[in-house]
Amino acid sequence: MQTNTLKRFGIPLLGALAFLLLWELATDIGAVRPIILPSPSSIFRELASEPAWFAEQAVFTVGVALLGFGLAVIVGVVFAIAIVEWPLLDRLLFPLFIALNSVPKVAIAPLFIIWFGTGAEPKIAIAALIAVFAIVIDTALGLHSVPPDQLDLAKVLRGSRLKVLLRIKMYCALPHMFAGFKVALSLSLVGAIVGEFVSSQKGLGFAILTAQGSFDTPRVFAAIFILSLLGVALIGALDVIERMALPWHASQRKATGH
Amino acid sequence: MAALDRLSVQSFAPGVVPERAMISASGVQKRFGGPTGLLALESVSLDIAEGEFVSLLGPSGCGKSTFLRCLAGLEKPTAGELLLDDKPINGPPEKLGIAFQRDALLDWFSVLENVLLPADFGGYGRKAYEPRARELLAMVGLKDFADVYPSALSGGMRQRAAICRSLLLEPRLLLMDEPFGALDALTRDQLNVDLHHLWQRQRMTVGFVTHSISEAVFLSTRIVVFSARPGKVAEDIRVDLPDDRKLALRDTPDFIRYAHHIRGLFEKMGLIHD
Numbered sequence: 307m308q309t310n311t312l313k314r315f316g317i318p319l320l321g322a323l324a325f326l327l328l329w330e331l332a333t334d335i336g337a338v339r340p341i342i343l344p345s346p347s348s349i350f351r352e353l354a355s356e357p358a359w360f361a362e363q364a365v366f367t368v369g370v371a372l373l374g375f376g377l378a379v380i381v382g383v384v385f386a387i388a389i390v391e392w393p394l395l396d397r398l399l400f401p402l403f404i405a406l407n408s409v410p411k412v413a414i415a416p417l418f419i420i421w422f423g424t425g426a427e428p429k430i431a432i433a434a435l436i437a438v439f440a441i442v443i444d445t446a447l448g449l450h451s452v453p454p455d456q457l458d459l460a461k462v463l464r465g466s467r468l469k470v471l472l473r474i475k476m477y478c479a480l481p482h483m484f485a486g487f488k489v490a491l492s493l494s495l496v497g498a499i500v501g502e503f504v505s506s507q508k509g510l511g512f513a514i515l516t517a518q519g520s521f522d523t524p525r526v527f528a529a530i531f532i533l534s535l536l537g538v539a540l541i542g543a544l545d546v547i548e549r550m551a552l553p554w555h556a557s558q559r560k561a562t563g564h
Numbered sequence: 565m566a567a568l569d570r571l572s573v574q575s576f577a578p579g580v581v582p583e584r585a586m587i588s589a590s591g592v593q594k595r596f597g598g599p600t601g602l603l604a605l606e607s608v609s610l611d612i613a614e615g616e617f618v619s620l621l622g623p624s625g626c627g628k629s630t631f632l633r634c635l636a637g638l639e640k641p642t643a644g645e646l647l648l649d650d651k652p653i654n655g656p657p658e659k660l661g662i663a664f665q666r667d668a669l670l671d672w673f674s675v676l677e678n679v680l681l682p683a684d685f686g687g688y689g690r691k692a693y694e695p696r697a698r699e700l701l702a703m704v705g706l707k708d709f710a711d712v713y714p715s716a717l718s719g720g721m722r723q724r725a726a727i728c729r730s731l732l733l734e735p736r737l738l739l740m741d742e743p744f745g746a747l748d749a750l751t752r753d754q755l756n757v758d759l760h761h762l763w764q765r766q767r768m769t770v771g772f773v774t775h776s777i778s779e780a781v782f783l784s785t786r787i788v789v790f791s792a793r794p795g796k797v798a799e800d801i802r803v804d805l806p807d808d809r810k811l812a813l814r815d816t817p818d819f820i821r822y823a824h825h826i827r828g829l830f831e832k833m834g835l836i837h838d
Contacts, residue, residue, distance in 0.1 A: 455668040462636055462656040465685030473684070477672040554672045554713045 344524040349531060352524040360513070364532050367498050367509040370426055371540075374433020375494040379487065381434070382441030390449040391471065407439045411497065415504045429501030429509075436497035437490035444486025448479025481555055484548045491540050495533070585611035586737070586769055587635065591644035594630050604630040606794035607644065614736070617763055617770045619780035619787045621826065623835050627795025628773045629741050635771055636662055636739050648737070659686070661735030661768070665742040667726035669714040675701065676710040679728045686733065693732055700728040704758055720751035724758065731762065739771045744779070753811060756782055760809050777830075778814060781805070781822045789829055799829055 326346045332338055333345035340348065353360060385403075389396040411432060418428035452475055460470045502511025510529045517525035594605040605627040612618050620628040633639040634646055637656035646653050659682075669678050676697055683693035701710055704724040706717075714722055723743060730738060743759075744752045760783055763770060774780050780787050784803050791798040805818060813819050830836050 453666070453668070455664045455666050456670065458633075458636075458638055458664070459662065459668045459681075460685065461638060462660055462662045463682050463685035464656055464658070469685055473673075473681075474670065477670065480672075552672075554715060 341521060341523050344527055348524045349527045352528045353531070360528065360532060363508065363510050363513045363529070364536065366426075367495075367502065367511065367533075368536055368540075370429045370498040370501065370509065371433050371491075371495045373426075374430045374435075374497055375437055375487075375491050377430065377434040378437035378441055378490055378494065382438045382486075382490070383445050383483070385438075386442045386445035386449060387471070390446050390475075391467070403442065411436045412500055415500055418501070419505050424505050424507075428504075429498055429506070432501040433494040433497030436500070437494040440486045440489040440493065441483070442486075444482045444489075445479055448482030449475050451482065452478045480552055484544070484552070488541055488544055491544055492537060495537055495540070499533070584613060585647075586614045586649060587612040587771075588647040588650075589631075589644065592631065592634060592641045592646050593643035594627065594634060594639060595642045603794040605634075605641070606796045608795065608797055609644075610788060610797055610800065612769060612771070614769055615767050617772065617783055617785045619772045619774055619784040620790060621774060621777065621780045621787050622790030622795065622798075623792050623830070623833075624775065625793050626790040627793060628790045631790075631795065632739050632741050632771055632773050635737075636660060657737065659733040659735050661730035661733070661738035663723075663726050663730045663738075663740040663743040665745045667714075667722040669722055669726055669729075671714055673713075674711050675706065675714060675717070675725050678714060678725060679732055681729060682732045688733065696734075697728065697732055700731055701725070703762065704728060718751075720747055720755060723747060723755060727755075727759065727762070731766065731768075734766065735768055737769045737771070741773045742775070743772075744776075745774075752779070757811060759783060764808070777823050777826045778819075781819055781826070782809060782814060787822075787826065789826060791833055792835065798833070801826070 329343075330346050333340065333343060333348075344352075385399075389400055414435065415428070415432050418431050422428040422431060456474055456478075457470075460474055465473070498509065499511040499514075502509040503515055506512040506515075510533055513529045514526050517523075517529065588611045590609045592605055592608040593603070596602045596604055608627075608631055620631060622628045630639060634641050635648075635653065637653050637660075648657055669675075670681070673681070676694075679697040679701060680690045680693055682688075683690050683697075698707070698710060701707055704727065706721060706724055706728070709717060709721065709725075714725065717725065723746075727743065730740070744755050747755065756779055763783075770783075772780070772783060781803060787801045787803060788797055789799045789801065790796070801822070803822060805813065805822075827836070
């Protein structure tokens with residue numbers, strides 16, 4: 307157990323520490339100019355100088371990303387169920403959906419500012435828009451992944467469509483859905499930053515943009531550092547939720563040794 | 565040779581049964597993929613009486629599973645007539661029991677919840693059937709596994725649970741499509757015995773698809789041998805063996821004569837040879 311924990315966390319941590327050390331050394335001997343690449347210590351000093359301010363920006367950005375993600379989950383799952391359950395809707399709407407998705411979302415961002423103003427709403431909308439595609443695709447794929455025997459069984463047992471959906475199809479889809487959620491969650495963070503780049507007075511994207519204006523590279527890096535931590539933490543949280551939501555799946559993986 | 569004589573006397577023409585038919589098939593044909601598609605069943609005519617244990621035996625791809633799926637209402641014959649209690653089969657009949665080669669257990673429900681699925685889906689109420697579900701699980705030795713996920717069970721235990729599920733609603737008709745095909749030989753023997761005991765208690769009508777000769781002889785009161793594709797009935801054999809069957813029955817001369825006779829049929833079809 308102890309060697310396992312060491313293997314799981316110790317070795318990656320060692321890699322990260324070695325990387326930071328090399329970086330610190332490279333900047334200390336003056337191989338890289340601080341305005342291009344500030345040393346890790348100066349980045350941490352920057353973070354420590356105004357922790358409350360950074361925390362405020364981070365909370366705003368995470369809030370936007372999570373609300374956008376939540377919206378994408380609701381809209382994406384409902385849309386996927388609709389197109390899987392009613393093939394006519396699939397033929398009617400799916401090509402349109404693909405076409406809409408192929409528009410670069412960054413290009414739509416200014417439009418959302420016109421529609422929703424300069425508050426949090428347009429950023430949430432952009433985050434949701436970027437995230438929703440992965441959720442629709444993976445949920446639809448999952449709903450189609452029911453083994454034929456189980457569908458035959460459901461038919462013989464004369465289950466209603468709602469029961470087949472809720473007792474069989476949704477459970478079959480869950481592992482696929484979580485794979486989509488993970489992609490979507492990372493993308494919603496990207497969407498939040500994109501939204502803040504276009505117009506904002508708040509958030510980590512705003513912090514990066516204003517710091518860039520005054521060539522405050524350590525502050526840019528500090529914000530990026532927080533963003534990368536947030537990304538890891540959010541995906542980690544989703545992993546925990548997945549394990550709780552799919553207990554049969556987790557035990558199966560353990561049983562087969564994965 | 566008395567047994568063989570009896571055997572040939574009691575081989576009877578398709579469509580002629582001594583009792584009132586529960587299932588009546590006449591000229592059932594199934595073609596997949598349009599008028600020029602694959603002919604899976606050519607023309608199957610046979611009646612099955614209430615309480616019979618009928619094995620549908622034949623080589624792979626002979627249409628025996630297709631015929632079973634027609635009985636289950638999962639496929640529609642492209643020609644001919646298929647009646648259950650004198651009414652055409654349009655979709656799955658009420659309270660039908662079914663078991664597949666793969667157990668089709670739902671991994672996300674406990675064993676008990678899986679066994680209760682027919683009550684839930686059919687709208688008969690899970691609470692009302694819980695005592696019966698537990699009783700069935702106890703009968704096949706799964707009493708202590710009611711609350712675990714199916715992934716904790718071995719292949720044989722999973723198939724036992726699936727059989728409990730198929731019997732939950734006390735079906736008059738139980739259809740099984742090679743339910744033991746994926747199991748090892750020992751587990752298969754044990755499940756044959758278990759199924760025989762369950763059938764003795766409940767006396768439901770069983771349609772049992774298999775390609776194992778000894779399994780068919782051991783379990784059945786009647787064996788319908790299918791010829792290779794396109795499927796039709798090659799021979800209809802009444803199995804006149806004791807009602808209370810033990811594994812040792814397979815070593816008796818009577819049993820061996822039945823098995824030998826059926827193997828002879830397959831040799832004549834050119835399906836097996838020395």
